[in-house]
Amino acid sequence: xxxxxxxxxxxxxxxxxxxxxxxxxxxxxxxxxxxxxxxxxxxxxxxxxxxxxxxxxxxxxxxxxxxxxxxxxxxxxxxxxxxxxxxxxxxxxxxxxxxxxxxxxxxxxxxxxxxxxxxxxxxxxxxxxxxxxxxxxxxxxxxxxxx
Amino acid sequence: xxxxxxxxxxxxxxxxxxxxxxxxxxxxxxxxxxxxxxxxxxxxxxxxxxxxxxxxxxxxxxxxxxxxxxxxxxxxxxxxxxxxxxxxxxxxxxxxxxxxxxxxxxxxxxxxxxxxxxxxxxxxxxxxxxxxxxxxxxxxxxxxxxx
DNA sequence: GACTATCACTTTACACGTCAACTGATAATA
DNA sequence: TATTATCAGTTGACGTGTAAAGTGATAGTC
Numbered sequence: 001x002x003x004x005x006x007x008x009x010x011x012x013x014x015x016x017x018x019x020x021x022x023x024x025x026x027x028x029x030x031x032x033x034x035x036x037x038x039x040x041x042x043x044x045x046x047x048x049x050x051x052x053x054x055x056x057x058x059x060x061x062x063x064x065x066x067x068x069x070x071x072x073x074x075x076x077x078x079x080x081x082x083x084x085x086x087x088x089x090x091x092x093x094x095x096x097x098x099x100x101x102x103x104x105x106x107x108x109x110x111x112x113x114x115x116x117x118x119x120x121x122x123x124x125x126x127x128x129x130x131x132x133x134x135x136x137x138x139x140x141x142x143x144x145x146x147x
Numbered sequence: 148x149x150x151x152x153x154x155x156x157x158x159x160x161x162x163x164x165x166x167x168x169x170x171x172x173x174x175x176x177x178x179x180x181x182x183x184x185x186x187x188x189x190x191x192x193x194x195x196x197x198x199x200x201x202x203x204x205x206x207x208x209x210x211x212x213x214x215x216x217x218x219x220x221x222x223x224x225x226x227x228x229x230x231x232x233x234x235x236x237x238x239x240x241x242x243x244x245x246x247x248x249x250x251x252x253x254x255x256x257x258x259x260x261x262x263x264x265x266x267x268x269x270x271x272x273x274x275x276x277x278x279x280x281x282x283x284x285x286x287x288x289x290x291x292x293x294x
Numbered sequence: 295g296a297c298t299a300t301c302a303c304t305t306t307a308c309a310c311g312t313c314a315a316c317t318g319a320t321a322a323t324a
Numbered sequence: 325t326a327t328t329a330t331c332a333g334t335t336g337a338c339g340t341g342t343a344a345a346g347t348g349a350t351a352g353t354c
Contacts, residue, residue: 056303071305
């Protein structure tokens, strides 16, 4: 019996997986000069946007487990980028002055880096299309995760 | 001064990152019943397609570092799914009978799982478009990695 | 006031990824 | 033969993800 080796869906999945892996490599390499990783940038960026925010809320924003965000924040706190204030049962996260400064320093470069990677190979129209399709796909997947 | 918070490129990047993370969660959860992870499936699948293959070759196929593939294969060998045969300077990787059996058992289910995730939210036409755009993007990124 | 529940977070054990330093097999040369 | 280079893979230190068990603060109930 002849078995199907792949479908359009599985090919898409493969491309996305490889892209993510490779683009993280590039980003980490780039961010090394700022002494920060792409995961740390992602978290700091979300805090900067949504602060003050609880750990739970942050975990949801960056799609990471509670345990994962706990460890990440411990590191960022040790580095002096963020602070946690216990209030009632929850801890509220904010950037420290040093964290704000770091983000100011890094943000535009990382944004330019990501933007260039896409601009180099896709037209504006193509980017809009890709964004719409990826949004559909991601939202569908997100809904399934909530169960 | 008003700073730009994001570009189409960075929004795409975010969607892709979140999708990857969430879809890996779902896949791992699904594959748990087969006692295998999505990373292991990916590697076994590549071996099954390209065997016999060297560790170097395999590392490139799955976009993982030499060290990473070495550890992964050590695990898979311990589980009895693959074997490594030293020949000259290189080690050639093949699936064992048990590995073949595992893949036969898992493959179609994982393929169906991935396919469904995409079919649920995108039309055939949209899938073709997404595949083409992701291919462009991934290839562009891949080229940059080679330097 | 003591018991229990619950929420928010932490910790542990482990998978999987990186880089950089190391090892082992072969080849090439003095 | 001894020295050195090189290629292929391994290992160590560490970042980041998970699940599941543990902890500490608060609330509700007997």
